[in-house]
Amino acid sequence: MDVSRGCERTNGFCSFCTEPLINGRYRERPLKDTLEEARSISKIGVKNFRFGRAANFLAYGSLLNNGNPNIELFNELYQEMAKIAEIIHTDNANPAYIIKHKNVIKKLLEIIVKYNTAGDILSFGIESFDKNVVLKNRIDILPEESFEAIKIANEVGNIRDKNGVPKLLPGINLLFGLIGETKDTFEINKRYLEKIMEEDLLVRRINIRQVMAFPGTLIYNVKPKQHKRDFIKFKEFMEKYNHEMIKKVFPVGTILKDLIIEEIKGKVSFGRQLGTYPIKTGIIGNLNLLEKVDGIVVDHGSRSITALKYPFDINNASLEELTAINGIGKKNAENIILQRPIYNLDDLNISEETKKIINLLRG
Ligand code: SF4
Numbered sequence: 512m513d514v515s516r517g518c519e520r521t522n523g524f525c526s527f528c529t530e531p532l533i534n535g536r537y538r539e540r541p542l543k544d545t546l547e548e549a550r551s552i553s554k555i556g557v558k559n560f561r562f563g564r565a566a567n568f569l570a571y572g573s574l575l576n577n578g579n580p581n582i583e584l585f586n587e588l589y590q591e592m593a594k595i596a597e598i599i600h601t602d603n604a605n606p607a608y609i610i611k612h613k614n615v616i617k618k619l620l621e622i623i624v625k626y627n628t629a630g631d632i633l634s635f636g637i638e639s640f641d642k643n644v645v646l647k648n649r650i651d652i653l654p655e656e657s658f659e660a661i662k663i664a665n666e667v668g669n670i671r672d673k674n675g676v677p678k679l680l681p682g683i684n685l686l687f688g689l690i691g692e693t694k695d696t697f698e699i700n701k702r703y704l705e706k707i708m709e710e711d712l713l714v715r716r717i718n719i720r721q722v723m724a725f726p727g728t729l730i731y732n733v734k735p736k737q738h739k740r741d742f743i744k745f746k747e748f749m750e751k752y753n754h755e756m757i758k759k760v761f762p763v764g765t766i767l768k769d770l771i772i773e774e775i776k777g778k779v780s781f782g783r784q785l786g787t788y789p790i791k792t793g794i795i796g797n798l799n800l801l802e803k804v805d806g807i808v809v810d811h812g813s814r815s816i817t818a819l820k821y822p823f824d825i826n827n828a829s830l831e832e833l834t835a836i837n838g839i840g841k842k843n844a845e846n847i848i849l850q851r852p853i854y855n856l857d858d859l860n861i862s863e864e865t866k867k868i869i870n871l872l873r874g
Contacts, residue, residue, distance in 0.1 A: 512549065514562055515539045519570040519578070519608070525638070526648035526690055526729035527722050530566050537566075539574050542584055546591050559598035561787055567605035569619060569633075580612050580619045589626035599626060600787040604633040606660030606681075607651035613663065620667040620679065629674035630786045632715045633664055638686040639696065640703035647691035648730070654703060665712045675766040680715040682788065687742050688722040690735045697741045704752055713760050716788055719749060754813040757790070761816050763837060764871035765808040767792060770818070772802045778831055779817075782806070791815040795832045807872055810837040823872045826852050836872070839865050 517537035518524060524531045549560060562568050571588075572581025592599050601623065609616050623631070639645055640654040652660070661681050668679030685700060707714060721742060724731040761767075770782035770792055780798040783789035793815060794806050806818030819832050825847065833844035843861050850859055856866045 512545060512560060512562055513540060513564045514545055514568065514571045515565040518566045519573060519605075520651060521578075522651065523649050525636075525650050526733075527686065527724065529725050529728060532725075532727045537570075537574070539571060542572065542588060545588070549592060550595060553595040558596055559785055560592060560596050561598075561600040561602060563602040563787075566603055567608050568601050569604045569608050569616065580608075580615050582615065582618050582622070585619050585622045589622050593626045598628045598786055600628060600631045601679075602632075602634055602787065604635060605651070606635040606637060606657055609660040609663055610652060610656045613659075617663065617667055620664065624668055624670065624678045627679060628786060629672050629678050630676045630715075630784060630789065631668070631679045632682040632787050633668075633679060634682045634684060635660060635664075636684050638684065639689060639692075639700065640685075641692070641696040641699045643693075644689050644691045644696055648689045654699075658703065658706065661707060661712055661714065662710075669713055673766075674768045676761065677713060677715070680713050680760070682716045682718070683714055685717065685719045686722050687719065687745070688735060688737050690730060690733050692735060692738060694738060694741055697738070697745050700745070701748060708752070708755060708759075711759070714756060715760060717749065717753065717756075719746065750813045754811060757811045757813065757816060761790065761808050761811065763808055763810075763868060766821055767806045767808065767818060769803050770794065770806050772798045772800055772804065775800065793817045795819055795835045796829065809835055809868075809872070819872070825869060825873065836868055838868055 515538065516534040518530045519537040565571065569580060572584030573579060575581060575584070637652065637657045638650050640657060642654055645653060664679065664681040669677045671677055722730060724734065767784060770784055772780045772782040774781040775797055778797065779793045779795060781791060781793050782804065783791055791814065792806055794804065795817070798804060805821040807821040807823055808816050808818050810817040817835055819828070819835065830844055830848060833839060833847055834841050843865050846861055847853065847859065853859060856869060859866065
């Protein structure tokens with residue numbers, strides 16, 4: 512659902528952005544209209560909502576509050592939505608707005624986290640961690656501030672409910688081909704991403720793109736030099752990085768509720784949860800299309816995860832299911848099957864590490 516159009520910035524616009532060109536000055540939809548629409552469509556069966564499209568969802572209501580976060584409005588919005596919605600998710604949030612209002616923004620984030628559905632993402636247009644690029648492209652947030660915004664979102668949102676996944680995490684957008692970009696830009700971005708990992712902060716997803724220059728934007732006239740080879744190398748770096756990050760966001764043993772099966776390939780059924788940017792999950796076994804199942808995470812790729820149907824029962828699990836558990840391997844899986852029925856893991860002739868993983872899966 513749309514809540515606003517345009518960008519609420521008052522100090523200029525980013526060099527590549529078409530939002531002010533397409534949508535003009537920043538304006539908001541009255542809360543009562545938003546709620547009226549939500550209630551009307553809920554009556555005909557719509558139960559899953561995302562506040563999308565706005566350039567900065569967190570600024571909704573700020574026009575009525577001197578540009579400041581409107582806690583009261585968010586309270587009402589979420590309380591009312593919770594009465595009709597099964598899923599409430601969000602979309603774009605300007606990290607610079609978080610930093611400018613860091614004294615009160617946590618209250619607003621806490622309201623979101625109280626009522627939203629787990630797996631929610633605030634998409635941060637960080638664009639670059641290279642200060643030189645930030646300044647030359649009129650991006651409104653310095654690299655250290657971007658890092659701080661990620662930290663603030665984690666402090667409030669990195670909590671898990673029965674759904675297993677964190678309630679609210681930042682997503683990051685990075686843009687390459689901007690004015691002032693050099694080969695160093697790629698290294699600087701890598702260093703910041705590594706720092707995020709080292710400090711145990713979670714990012715649900717990182718989108719990297721090459722800039723597209725549209726007439727009317729500053730970048731269209733400058734036409735900066737592109738570093739295509741460095742961009743390809745950066746993408747390779749991201750494959751490994753995403754793999755590590757996914758392990759942290761969805762550790763082994765995480766339970767994913769209500770995965771909807773969308774595709775079956777060989778002995779794996781692929782499903783996703785309904786929501787914003789849901790992770791592709793390969794569930795071992797042939798399930799039915801559109802069936803809703805719970806899964807428990809056993810392994811990770813760079814963009815997807817492997818899960819077993821939950822609840823997991825070691826005495827009924829197939830060889831494929833047991834083999835799919837990261838760290839078990841086919842030999843251990845066969846050993847487990849030969850020694851069934853299993854009442855006590857200590858009776859099993861398998862490594863302590865394997866026992867630990869199985870214990871995790873059994874809950
Ligand atoms: S902050 Fe976002 S919406 Fe505003 S000008 Fe920059 S990119 Fe565009």
